[in-house]
Amino acid sequence: MGKKQYLLYMVQIHTNFRLAELESLADLFNLDIDFSKYDANSPFFFLELDNDEQARQWIKRSILTKAIYEYWGHGQTLDSLHDTIKQTPGFQERCKQFKNSSFKFEFENYQGGKKKDMATKVKQMESFKYLEFEGKIDLKNPQEIYTLIEEYAPAFGKAAPTVPLSYIFGRFVGSSDRSAMERYDLKKRPYKGTTSFEAELSLVSANIAQVKPGTLMYDPFAGTGSFLTAGGHFGALVIGSDIDGRMIRGKGANTDIKSNFRFYQESEKFLDVLTMDFTHNALRSNLVLDTILCDPPYGIRESIKILGARDPERFAGKEDIVIDGQKAFLRKDYIPTKKPYSLDSLLDDLLRYSAARLPIGGRLAFWMPTANDENVETIIPLHSNLELKYNCVQEFNKWSRRLLVYINRGDSFKGPTNGGQKRSPSNFRERYFTHFTK
Amino acid sequence: MKFLTTNFLKCSVQACDTSNDNFPLSYDGSKCQLEQDESIEFNPEFLVNILDRVEWSAILQVAADLGNTSLPPNKPIFEDKNSLNEDDMAILRDLHILLIQTSIVEGEMKCKNCGHTYYIKNSIPNLLLPPHLA
Ligand SMILES: C[S@@+](CC[C@H](N)C(=O)[O-])C[C@H]1O[C@@H](n2cnc3c(N)ncnc32)[C@H](O)[C@@H]1O
């Protein structure tokens, strides 16, 4: 069977992440898609697929798109649209295929245009009479939805354009998962904190990391569990850990990470959260972790710490202290001391750990902050077994953060490495810290 | 902490990694308070996948620590993961109750190699270490 033409209607937001999401989902479902016509500056992507099922599967998890349509035609005016619809190969067959299906028309505007009144809608619909659909019009439960998208030029100043740049027409095939953004909106979430990661990009991260149903996902710096939530949404069993017990405990039985999963009715996706130092890891070393997704501590809000004494001499012999007949360090309320650690070392550890625990082809995705100064070079951590697949930047005023995504290729990959080297500017924290405090 | 998690946790002391006794941790049955959360939904396909990750001998050990010696000696196998029959479902339902619905709310676990004790409080295990073990 020959390929069919489709139109993907995307959102013009986070375009640095959009292609990575689409490619990752195509790869996840083994779809061979030609991205050569993809344009980051356009909300429209015209492409070919074998069938509707492929289109639906590809887009149903996507956050940065709206919907996918079977392509019928595209023109600068309504008249030329009709001409291309009639000339697009397969036109007769398509009309025949859907001749008796119940249907309705929908109208979308990209970037402006006035809200259409009923009379205009009816007039536009009538111009499609030549399609000779005989099915009944059903506004509630139509078998097919036909969409007319009007594309406008961006408005400069007050003069918003009233005439579209172009018209696109297609048959609706499937919608994206963009509504998950509302559902997982932090505003509505029972337990969240200052470190919680916004819903949209945490879901996008999980897509680019290819979190899969029925697999195991780990967030070693779980905090309030934003990435665990995103991973659970895409069907993984999720486990998290954090050195700070207060973060993962939350604020009582109805305001903790577990209650978030209950709130989203995804309790079965939540395995556990552990109070644990990532660098003193208690997950058995032969446990395969399908995906590692996280937002490591940057040393911005507070310095990076791991277990151990900053001044070992001061702690010498303390393991012998006894309180009420019990070794102090074995008491239930014992709080271990911590020592400073560098971001470079922590990220080296994260890459090494991922290379050891991910299956071949498994992905590590994490966020890393970087300075925007032109004179500060950004060095991305690399490990010889991990292919750096994506480096997607989100810009803020004074700094940016990027999602780094790696694929485990195993020992034979022998890629470049920069472990053990000093990479991040030492005074990142001092220079930027003050700008982040509220 | 879910029963399943006991199958993933070893001692955090790095020196214990050279020993075979650092996994599973040993659980003090008399000090462990268990709870069953029946509201967690049963998802057989999902459980079958996760079972691939499970080390059955460790399941048996921890179950025995906690007073359950009635588990089958070998890990259940499923002929056809894509079409589970009634017997498979019965086994999976039991496993769901044990691995996913049962959790240790309060308790203690110990490394059989170094003897260090870890606590579980409010369902959250604490695997942090004192400086002399870190
Ligand atoms: C940027 S926050 C991640 C926040 C998380 N994404 C959330 O949804 O809240 C980094 C987290 O790493 C934790 N952390 C810092 N050092 C750690 C370590 N050595 N091991 C484990 N967690 C650590 C911090 O307590 C903090 O919660």
Ligand SMILES: [Zn+2]
């Ligand atoms: Zn030990």
